[in-house]
Structure formats: structure tokens, C-alpha cells
Amino acid sequence: MNTLIRPIFIFFFCVVASTAFGQETIIKGKVTDANSGDPIPFVNVLFKGTNIGTTTDFDGNYLLKTNSPNDTLLASYIGYKPRTKVITKGISQTVNFQLEEEVTNLQEVVVLAGENPAFEVLRKVVRNKKNNDKRRLTAYEYDTYTKIEVDVDNMSEKFRERRLIQKITQVLDSVERIAGEDGKPILPIFITESVSKLYYRDNPNSKFEKILHSKINGLGVEDGTTVTQLVGSSFQEYNFYQNWLNIVEKEFVSPIADGWRLYYDYDLVDSLFVGEHYCYRLDFFPRSPQDLAFTGSMWITRDGYALKQIDVNIGKGANLNFIEKIRIQQELEPTADGAWLPVKNRVLIDVSELTSNSAGMLAKFYTSNKNFVVNKPYDVAFYERPIQLDERARLNQNDETVWDTLRHEPLSETERNVYKMIDTLRNIPVIRTYTDIIKIAVDGYFGIGKKIEIGPYPDLISYNNIEGVRVMPGFRTTYAFSKKWTFGGQVGYGFIDEKYKYSVYAKQVLSTRRWTTWSIRSRSDLGRLGFDDEAVGGNALLLASQRWGFFRRGFYFDETRVDFQRELFKGFNQRIAVRYASFDPAFNFGYYENPEDIVNSPIGSMYTTSEVILESRYARDEVFLQDDNQRLSLGTIRWPVLTLRYTRGIKNFAGSDFDYNKLRFSFEKGTRLGILGTGKLRATAEYVFEPLPYTLLGLHLGNQTPIFTPLTFNLMDYGEFVSDRYVTAQYNHHFEGLLLNRMPLLRKLKWRFVGTANMVYGSMSQESQNLIVQNTDPSNEILPPGQLSLRKPYVELGYGIENIFKFFRIDFIHRLSYLDGPEVRKFGVFGTVQLTL
Incomplete structure (x- = not known):
């Protein structure tokens, strides 16, 4: 090679090589649960075999930048199977993960000579409860956004072969696309969003939620006034500083309860920054799998020993019926007074299938809170009604332009598709028929049009020694007939005593x-x-x-x-x-x-x-x-x-x-x-x-x-x-x-x-x-x-x-x-x- 060309070639090669090796690799993405489609917070995402990595935020998102990666990205979190994906070096790219749950026995906590180091952290958490618990505040208020979705999941092949399901095959094809490349198909049946203002005061203990906007879409939901109040943020609030939490009408012991050592084993896993707070990560497990206790992880701040974030699960081992899993995730921030309030909550309830030929159900709740005001109570009369639905709450429920300004975070593409799928399902005749049957079974009345209902069916026929066979059909009016008046009645006849019976009533709501x-x-x-x-x-x-x-x-x-x-x-x-x-x-x-x-x-x-x-x-x-x-x-x-x-x-x-x-x-x-x-x-x-x-x-x-x-x-x-x-x-x-x-x-x-x-x-x-x-x-x-x-x-x-x-x-x-x-x-x-x- 020419002596002049050789140095030029070597110089050119070094420049190209240094440019290639020095090019920054930027990776962003989202980690979600393959079963539910929900985002998974607190997941470790790092380059395999290195310490280069990050943790997903509460919405499952992560961002990773580096100049010296390898080509394999690893996502891992307790309770899930780790997942790796190959990435391309030197470019910006999006890499999403869908993690599957890992069914394992509870982790065995090994305590060496000396005291478990987690115990000292727990003692300090309990000592500082009075400073960090939101119940110490004389009052607080905030803006809250709530989103609830209910889906059918775990649809087996036998379930899909049913005549009813075959009639909605076209919708199920869309479900496959919504599930994602690694996710399991789900069939959405209900989704709702609400924006409200929540107020609390101590002495007397009072809470008031005013629902300002609501958006409801679901099978069998017509008026939705009662449903709107049920799905407000008041029913999605959990305070782990309480010794016992009431969940699905059961009492679960908190992992930071005063008597924590009686119910849980702990493992001090790590210490790291979570946002601006340096935290200890503690994993915990119930001493008895059948107890109403949690398995999970929590992050405790080193400064003040406050609960920064927590991720808990209740598995099928707990003494609960029909529940495959309950998962609660919460992120908290300190207020000006020092007490901590939740800024984001996510709750998932996985209802198991009753038989091998049926499907299960997922209920997913998400709340986001902001604009906190503390220690400024209103008069006691202000809190008289625990829940109030604003008269204009549902005026703009179908206006997406308005809702894009109301939501604390935008809907994902999957969630937008859920709305479309439910609209499709509601228009399938067989779905409308089955919806009516379920309403009759629960309510006892059958609708004739929108204004009159026939029933109740338990009173329709009976038998006793005085009347013999007795029949007594009846009716009642609905809200569509009148929002202030309700009328109803029954007429019956006994075939032995040969007597007619009747009952008629009228009721008016004056205020x-x-x-x-x-x-x-x-x-x-x-x-x-x-x-x-x-x-x-x-x-x-x-x-x-x-x-x-x-x-x-x-x-x-x-x-x-x-x-x-x-x-x-x-x-x-x-x-x-x-x-x-x-x-x-x-x-x-x-x-x-x-x-x-x-x-x-x-x-x-x-x-x-x-x-x-x-x-x-x-x-x-x-x-x-x-x-x-x-x-x-x-x-x-x-x-x-x-x-x-x-x-x-x-x-x-x-x-x-x-x-x-x-x-x-x-x-x-x-x-x-x-x-x-x-x-x-x-x-x-x-x-x-x-x-x-x-x-x-x-x-x-x-x-x-x-x-x-x-x-x-x-x-x-x-x-x-x-x-x-x-x-x-x-x-x-x-x-x-x-x-x-x-x-x-x-x-x-x-x-x-x-x-x-x-x-x-x-x-x-x-x-x-x-x-x-x-x-x-x-x-x-x-x-x-x-x-x-x-x-x-x-x-x-x-x-x-x-x-x-x-x-x-x-x-x-x-x-x-x-x-x-x-x-x-x-x-x-x-x-x-x-x-x-």
C-alpha cells in the first residue's frame, strides 16, 4: 500500500470506529403485565451482565441512555419471569416488555447471626407513623382522576367454542391485537373515567367527594348515576399506615402495622434513589400463606422513614373465594406539613374462573391525585354529603376534546380501542339479551321498555296451607318514567282460600x-x-x-x-x-x-x-x-x-x-x-x-x-x-x-x-x-x-x-x-x- 495512503486509511478507520463506538444508545419503552395489560412500576431494566440500567416509573415507562451498552436488555421484577430483548446499538429505539407472572413458593428469608437488618428499619417506620400518616392533618383536599376497566380474561378454547362467544368472533379477533405481541387476549366489558374534587377534615372525621365529570361505557349500564358514585376515588383509597386495611370486605394486616413482626417475614434487599428520595427496599412475606396478609415490596425513605412507594399482592393461597390475585401499587409524596399523601394508586383484582369451561374477570382501578391543599378545613356542614354528583357531570362525557384536557395522563392506544370494542359489543343482539337476563337475576325485575319493570320474580308463585298455590305478579316504574316519583303494585290470588291480595304504593322524592x-x-x-x-x-x-x-x-x-x-x-x-x-x-x-x-x-x-x-x-x-x-x-x-x-x-x-x-x-x-x-x-x-x-x-x-x-x-x-x-x-x-x-x-x-x-x-x-x-x-x-x-x-x-x-x-x-x-x-x-x- 502506498506509504501516503496508509496513514490516511488508518486515520479514516479510527475516526469511523470512534464515531461508531461513541454513538449514544437511547432506549425507551413500557413494561406491562402480559395477563392484564396493566403497566408494571418499579421494574429493573438494565443491560445484561452490567450495572447500567434504570427502573420503570409508576406508569411502567423507562428511559435509558448510554455510550457503552451490550446488545441485550433485561427486564426483571419480583413475581415475574425475567425477559430479555436484543437491541441495536447506537440509535434511538422503543423496546416494550410484557412480563408473565412466575408461580413460585414464598421466598425463604435466611437470617444470619445477629438481628435481621430489616427489623431496625421497621421499628423506625412505626415510630415515625404519627409524623407521616395523612390522618395527622386537620384537613386536606386535592383534584383526583379515576379510571376503572373491567375485562373478561383467561378465555379457554372451550369457552371460545360456546355459541354465544362464536357470535362475537369478530370482536375477539380485535382482542388479539389489543393484547400485544406477548399478552393474553382480554374482552373489555366496562370502562369509566371520572374527575372529582376530594375533601377531608378531622374532628369530626368527615370526607366529601364532588364528582365533576364522568364518562361511562359498559355492557348493561344505562343511566349510570349510581355507578358513577361507586367508581369515584372515595372507594379506591388505601392507607397502609392503618394497622388493618378493609379490602373486598375483608381485613388485611398492613406490612407496617404496629404488630408487624407477628404476621410477616422481611428481607432488606437494596438501597437506592427513588426520585429525590434515598430509600430502603424491603420485601415481605406472610408467615402463614392462608392469612389475610400481603406479599410484596416497599420503599422506605432514609430521611423520616416514610413510605415512598409500595407494591403488594394477595395470592390464591389467602383464604379468599373467587379471587386469583389482588394487587395494589401506590406512590406517595410529602406535603408541606410533612405528612405523605398518595399521588398515584393502581389496584387490580383478578377474579378466577368458576369452572374449567368458563372465563375469569379482571377489574382494574387507577387514580391520580394532584393540587394538594392541607390544613384548611371547611365548615362541618360542607361535608354533609359524602358523595355528590355534579348536575353537569355527564354533559361532556362523549366529547374527547374536553376529556383530553381533563385527564391527568392521556389514554393509551389500547385504552382508546377498549372504548371502541365495548361500543361494538353493545350493538350485538345476543349480548343485549344476555345482559337483560343477568339484570333480571340480580334485580328481580324485567324491563318492558324503559319506563316499566315487571316483578319481583321471587314473589311470583308460592305455596302454603292456607292459600294453596299463590300467584302474585307486580310492576314498578323506573327513573325514565319520573326522576321524582316511583309507582308500583302487585295483585295476587290464592287457589285454596280463593281470596285476592294486592299491594300498591307511590313515593315522591321532595329533596x-x-x-x-x-x-x-x-x-x-x-x-x-x-x-x-x-x-x-x-x-x-x-x-x-x-x-x-x-x-x-x-x-x-x-x-x-x-x-x-x-x-x-x-x-x-x-x-x-x-x-x-x-x-x-x-x-x-x-x-x-x-x-x-x-x-x-x-x-x-x-x-x-x-x-x-x-x-x-x-x-x-x-x-x-x-x-x-x-x-x-x-x-x-x-x-x-x-x-x-x-x-x-x-x-x-x-x-x-x-x-x-x-x-x-x-x-x-x-x-x-x-x-x-x-x-x-x-x-x-x-x-x-x-x-x-x-x-x-x-x-x-x-x-x-x-x-x-x-x-x-x-x-x-x-x-x-x-x-x-x-x-x-x-x-x-x-x-x-x-x-x-x-x-x-x-x-x-x-x-x-x-x-x-x-x-x-x-x-x-x-x-x-x-x-x-x-x-x-x-x-x-x-x-x-x-x-x-x-x-x-x-x-x-x-x-x-x-x-x-x-x-x-x-x-x-x-x-x-x-x-x-x-x-x-x-x-x-x-x-x-x-x-x-
Whole structure:
């Protein structure tokens, strides 16, 4: 080679080589779950065999720049199979990962000589809780964006071969494309977004969420007013600084609970910067796989020992039904006061398939919070309604231009396709048919058009010894008929007694701000003495079941009732009612109309009553979902429900036969005892001031069916005991696997132990006893009631197993007092079907 050319060639080669080797490699991408399609935060993405790497943010995104990479990129995270991809050096490129879950046994924590170094971190976390917990703030508020998606997943080949699924094959083809190159196909059925303002204040503890905008698209969702309130951020909030977190109505122990060492093993894995905060990463695992505890990782700041971010899982080993997995991810930031508030939350609930031929379901929740304001509380009256839907909330729900400005982050292309797919599904005729069938099964009514519904189907047909076969169809109006008025009615006929029955009602909502309604109801029907349909409330199956079987003390009645109720202030409701009723027994019944002269007293059997009822009800932290013409209670959180009722019977008003006064007080409270489970206590006390026929006194609610119900005394017959002064207490406790989880041969069955205790302490005054006709003629068969003694309460104790094959509960009840008599049931076995998680 020419001596002049050689140096030029060498110089040119070095320049090219140095340019090539010095070219920066820029890689960006997203890491998602192959099953759910959700982004995975906190994933380690690095060049294989090097320390050059980064971690994905809360939305699964990463960005990596380097001048000296190798050609293999590795993505790895606890609970997932690691994944590698080949990259091209020296250019900018996008590399996405879809990671599959790895089914492994819980990691074994090996502690060498000396104390586990994670323990000191945990002790400091607990000591600093009072400084970092958001509950220390006197008030806070922020803007929040919520997104919820529900999908069908785990669609097996047999599931796809079903006739219904074959009819939507075209949609399923689109699902394959949405899943991505490595993802599993999912079928979206519901997606919603909402933008709201959330306010909280302490002392008194109050929360208020105002939903400003909402966008709903899903199968079977029409009006969506109630759904919009259910999907607000108020129901997607979890605070790990609490010792126990209530998730799907179960109590889970936090990994930073005060008693953390009793429930978890820990491993101090790493220390690293997360944003601007230097953090310790701790992995944790439940000591017992069946316990309601988490597996996961958390990042604790070195400065202040605050929870910076956390990623927890509840696996199929936990004592839960129908749940494959629950995953919660949370990222927090400090406020000006020092307490930390969540800025992003992601929750995934994976519902397992019920059979090998069915599919599963995914529910995905995401919230983003910003614009925090702390320690500036409003007046208490500001928080009166826990959830309020702005009148304009759904005005712009289909305007994508508006929603692009409202979202905290833009929708991904996959999420935009979800909206299109749901619109396609809703227009398939067979989907509309199946949606209607499901609504009938859940609601009990079948829609005829949009304004009228037929039902309820549990009342359609029944059989008992007095009526024989009984049919009773009915109807009710919907919100489309009127947003203020509701009308309904039923007409029935018994083929043995050959009597018609009916029930008609009307209800008007006068105010939704301070919930105010009035209603009128008139009915003529057959009742069962000892069964109070008002006491069992909305238990439709129990109401329908009491129409069946043998009526020992049946009676016909006509009733007209007018009710007015108003919420005077948050949690306090006042009700006024006027009630007229007649009583016509279908059994031999009599009372002395003049007990002072029994020999000459006429004996009455039929009578009428006219009553005025005043009722005050206080439930301090009760949460309601409020629609245009109805309100649904979700129960209270910490405080009991207290009810005081006064009843005044007025003689000679509308033909009434009696003058009397009654006073009743009731108490109801749920209990959450952490590892000991949950329970519910109901207590009632009543005093009747004047002597009355026993059919107007306190008839303790018995149960002559084989179906267990916590509302009744299960070994007491209908109308067996009557009192005019009494106190009752009923307690039902769910141990949630506390005992059976510790038994090696039983814990795989996931059975749960339950216990019950029922008591009545009361009596009947001598004056009321004097009204009872003595049965001197055996052929008359007048049935006097049993009487309790103040010296001896009626007591039932029970124990049982629930969650048998996930659906069944069996209770064994012992009656401990009032055991005399040949027909007394001293012991009983009761069963029921229940759907619990």
C-alpha cells in the first residue's frame, strides 16, 4: 500500500470506529403485565451482565441512555419471569416488555447471626407513623382522576367454542391485537373515567367527594348515576399506615402495622434513589400463606422513614373465594406539613374462573391525585354529603376534546380501542339479551321498555296451607318514567282460600340535598304472626320464603300507611308515619274485651288499629349512594346505628279499638377485630305501656324453616314467645379462617368458623295476660303464646362452618332455656347459600 495512503486509511478507520463506538444508545419503552395489560412500576431494566440500567416509573415507562451498552436488555421484577430483548446499538429505539407472572413458593428469608437488618428499619417506620400518616392533618383536599376497566380474561378454547362467544368472533379477533405481541387476549366489558374534587377534615372525621365529570361505557349500564358514585376515588383509597386495611370486605394486616413482626417475614434487599428520595427496599412475606396478609415490596425513605412507594399482592393461597390475585401499587409524596399523601394508586383484582369451561374477570382501578391543599378545613356542614354528583357531570362525557384536557395522563392506544370494542359489543343482539337476563337475576325485575319493570320474580308463585298455590305478579316504574316519583303494585290470588291480595304504593322524592321523601302504601294480604316484614328490611329471599310452608298462626289484614322522612342533618333522619290496619285471624284467637269482668266480657277476635309513629335514626358515618329517586345505604364505617321509635295508638280514630303507647330503641354495629375476624351486634329494647292482645305486643321473630338467618331466633317457633317489655341481643361472628387455617388437613379447604349468640330477656305484664282467652274447650284450640320470665332469659348459642365449597354455610344451634314441652326444638342444623369472598 502506498506509504501516503496508509496513514490516511488508518486515520479514516479510527475516526469511523470512534464515531461508531461513541454513538449514544437511547432506549425507551413500557413494561406491562402480559395477563392484564396493566403497566408494571418499579421494574429493573438494565443491560445484561452490567450495572447500567434504570427502573420503570409508576406508569411502567423507562428511559435509558448510554455510550457503552451490550446488545441485550433485561427486564426483571419480583413475581415475574425475567425477559430479555436484543437491541441495536447506537440509535434511538422503543423496546416494550410484557412480563408473565412466575408461580413460585414464598421466598425463604435466611437470617444470619445477629438481628435481621430489616427489623431496625421497621421499628423506625412505626415510630415515625404519627409524623407521616395523612390522618395527622386537620384537613386536606386535592383534584383526583379515576379510571376503572373491567375485562373478561383467561378465555379457554372451550369457552371460545360456546355459541354465544362464536357470535362475537369478530370482536375477539380485535382482542388479539389489543393484547400485544406477548399478552393474553382480554374482552373489555366496562370502562369509566371520572374527575372529582376530594375533601377531608378531622374532628369530626368527615370526607366529601364532588364528582365533576364522568364518562361511562359498559355492557348493561344505562343511566349510570349510581355507578358513577361507586367508581369515584372515595372507594379506591388505601392507607397502609392503618394497622388493618378493609379490602373486598375483608381485613388485611398492613406490612407496617404496629404488630408487624407477628404476621410477616422481611428481607432488606437494596438501597437506592427513588426520585429525590434515598430509600430502603424491603420485601415481605406472610408467615402463614392462608392469612389475610400481603406479599410484596416497599420503599422506605432514609430521611423520616416514610413510605415512598409500595407494591403488594394477595395470592390464591389467602383464604379468599373467587379471587386469583389482588394487587395494589401506590406512590406517595410529602406535603408541606410533612405528612405523605398518595399521588398515584393502581389496584387490580383478578377474579378466577368458576369452572374449567368458563372465563375469569379482571377489574382494574387507577387514580391520580394532584393540587394538594392541607390544613384548611371547611365548615362541618360542607361535608354533609359524602358523595355528590355534579348536575353537569355527564354533559361532556362523549366529547374527547374536553376529556383530553381533563385527564391527568392521556389514554393509551389500547385504552382508546377498549372504548371502541365495548361500543361494538353493545350493538350485538345476543349480548343485549344476555345482559337483560343477568339484570333480571340480580334485580328481580324485567324491563318492558324503559319506563316499566315487571316483578319481583321471587314473589311470583308460592305455596302454603292456607292459600294453596299463590300467584302474585307486580310492576314498578323506573327513573325514565319520573326522576321524582316511583309507582308500583302487585295483585295476587290464592287457589285454596280463593281470596285476592294486592299491594300498591307511590313515593315522591321532595329533596335530594337533604334526603326528603313521602310515600303512601295500601295492601291487603295474608300475614304470619311472629314474622315482621319491616324488621327484615330488604331481604327479598327471606320475605319470599316465609310465603311457603305451614302457617300455624296466619291472619288476613288490610293496611294503609303514609310515611314522611327527612334528613335533618348528616346522619340524623326523622320519620313520621300514620298507619291504619285491620286484623282478621285465620287461626282460633280470642281476647277479653273487658278483662275486669271476664265472666260477662265479650270475646273479640278481629280488631283494627290506628297509629302515629315517630322515629329518629342516627348513623353518624353512614355512606349512601343517591340516585334520582332512590338512596342505597352502604352501611356505617365505625359508628353504630341508633334508632328510637315511639308509637301512639289512638282509639276510635277510623274505627280503632285500642289506645296505647309503645317505645322501642335499637342498636346495630359492625365490629372489626383484625386477626380475630368481624362481627355484627344487634340489640333492641321495647316497652308497651298499656295492656293489649298479645298479637299487638312484641312477637319475637322465630324461624321454622331450615334456612339460617341471623335476624331471627332460629329454634323459636313463629309467635312462640310474646313480651310487652323486653331486651334482645343477637351477635354473629365470622372468624375468617383464624382457627381452621392453623389445621394442616383443613386449611386447604378454606373453611371458616362462625359463631352466633342470641338472647331475649323479657316478660308479659299481668294486665296483658288477663286479656288472653283461657282455652276451656279443647275443640276450640285457641293458641295462647308462651311467656318469658324476667328471672330466666331465652338463649341460643351456635357454631358453624361457612365457605363449604365456597357457597354453603351450616350452623348448629343449641337452645339453652325454655326446654319444657314435647315440640320444643332443643337442637337444630340449619343451612344457607351465601356468596362471600
